Amino acid sequence: MLAEIITIGDEILIGQIVDTNSAWIAQQLNAIGIRVKQISSVSDDAAHIVNALNEAKTRADIILMTGGLGPTKDDITKTTLAAYFGVGFVQDKDALENVSRIFARFNRPLLEVNIKQADVPENCEVILNKNGTAPGMWFDHEGKVYVSMPGVPHEMMYMMEETVIPKLKNTFILPSIVHKTILTVGEGESFLAEKIADIESALPSHIKLAYLPKLGSVRLRLSAFGQNEAALQNEVDIYATQLVNRIGKNVVTDKDVPIEKAILDEMAAQGLTLSVAESCTGGYISHLYTQHPGSSKVFLGGAVSYAYELKESILGVTNETLWKYGAVSEQTVVEMVEGALRNFKSDYAIAVTGIAGPDGGTDDKPVGTVWIAVANSKKTFAHKFVFGKKRMQNIERTAITAMGMLINLMRENRPQA
């Protein structure tokens, strides 16, 4: 079963927002065995939307759209769909009740444009929008399913989870897709490929292997397509085990989780705690950990010590060290990480200090120079890196490299089986 996603909105095409909806929708569809054939982003323009629908229906049976359902003039998805299906509008009682309820809750008068939000094409089934005023719409038309949802992520997500996914499961007999992902750090894509070449060559045609490199880590993803989910899972697990054994110490996890989640899980299982002292990453490492539910079991917190004074007062870095060696130095990062361990009373700590850029570099310490340290009560390990010139990349790269160093230190200390 194939689906296509069409995201509608000029703001996507001028790059003002990143389309995060499509990836989320694709994940949900894959989980129930619906493959996404194509994702298209088109403008708030009727002819262009119609063209995208016409192309999509030649390839897919399910077409999910987001965007263009707001109350303002630039939102034309609803009128375009009514014209596309050749139908008129009716006012939907539940949708009107919903929009009235939302305005009442915020003590706002209901405007004409808001009442109009309850008008829907007469061939659609309304999807309740618990988090907003624009109703979603489900259309059955000439053997295909079309769904239109708002572009606001949490409104769309609620509709998908509560209505669209359950309804798709009831409407179609779905095949199975099983994915398994192995996260590796410390080796490049081509070396991994060389190392596992014979395993890859021996994969049956219904199992694909993809390499997904990202800033110092590479994910290997096995995907199996077929009818019997249990059998596919079993097959994929066998190949995954072969890959894990072959790749050895570079494997972080065989679950499809980001590196920080793998760390949280491993630490939680061992009852360990973590704190961080961040300078150049400015809270990004803490954010990566704390976006995950349950992170508070492991992650105690930390300091974002941009200013010299905060490195001293929160972390106990000495004034002498800062002035003698500079904020970006081995001495400072070691005092930071040991200060975090001591002051925040965690089992492990990470500290980073560097020049994220684009300004602040010197001949000795160009932009991209970063010191990273990881420590536990027995051992402190610090290393210098010189990354690139781009601030956000330096921040991300520092974070992932620090996590790789933390994993290595944890593995040295891992209880032996």
Place this chain on the structure above:
Amino acid sequence: MLAEIITIGDEILIGQIVDTNSAWIAQQLNAIGIRVKQISSVSDDAAHIVNALNEAKTRADIILMTGGLGPTKDDITKTTLAAYFGVGFVQDKDALENVSRIFARFNRPLLEVNIKQADVPENCEVILNKNGTAPGMWFDHEGKVYVSMPGVPHEMMYMMEETVIPKLKNTFILPSIVHKTILTVGEGESFLAEKIADIESALPSHIKLAYLPKLGSVRLRLSAFGQNEAALQNEVDIYATQLVNRIGKNVVTDKDVPIEKAILDEMAAQGLTLSVAESCTGGYISHLYTQHPGSSKVFLGGAVSYAYELKESILGVTNETLWKYGAVSEQTVVEMVEGALRNFKSDYAIAVTGIAGPDGGTDDKPVGTVWIAVANSKKTFAHKFVFGKKRMQNIERTAITAMGMLINLMRENRPQA
């Protein structure tokens, strides 16, 4: 002049990665007056790539592709393009030198698959990849330009900035597009629309207004299309001024920057400093500020105080307050914000504490309950919010709401003209 972006990779279609390349490329193209007509994401499948190219060339003159250029078996973009243009391969000397240099730098033997990365379709012009082994490719074919770049963001970005954008400017006579964005907080989309209805109706046909709502803020974007950039800019500025005057105190800025950047700029202009004390946002607020170059002029740092102990030791929240009122309480958030002001010696501070979820809620304090405080030396202001059930949304919503509160406090204290 119209362009289309095609991103190639199964990892996009199963939702394993969010396609951030497209938005970045679209921004770069818009800045030089090239409009993006459509963005399509397709699979690592030759027939599908060819189909996307055939569709794109009916709509656009410039087709930019990313992805599928790696050394492994799932990367088929290069062979697909050679077949599409009906040409063979040649080894490119510069590309081979580049890949050899990269492997030498890391002391790695050059494998057969890597040498093959220097083979390119014979009708292309090679684009140097300074940050990776896969060369980019520029094709002139039947009056259209096709560009193929790697999917790794920093490799693609370097190629765009160093080669593709300059070459597009030299190849085409480009029209102008001028955008201006007004960021507002505190009013919904339909109220803004009602308030500015007559200004919107009076816009000439070559100027469009779009509403971009996002978690408590709405951006209004004016876009003007034409030939004379200076005249367009002038026109757009006139309408923008009308909008700003009409909307009044809900306007944060008339620059196209996120809310935290508007705060940094306003504080920097007034010589003010900021610190934060984050519990439920776990570093996200700090990260939002510190992703911006130059943020260290304003942002001193802060604490990510997940654990009770860190709220006490770094921020000076009393043990009695925590146990009597709980970590998520007015008393605690006030002590946090005042502790941040005092300990971090900043002019302004933000503190947040709440239950991000999905666990940890109680009958009194359900998931989504958040206390936010902002303070300067004269005034502390705290407010309770009850957001939703989704962790990442609660984190983002808390951050943007805190920034809105900070702006209000700053405006109360703004030096009078």
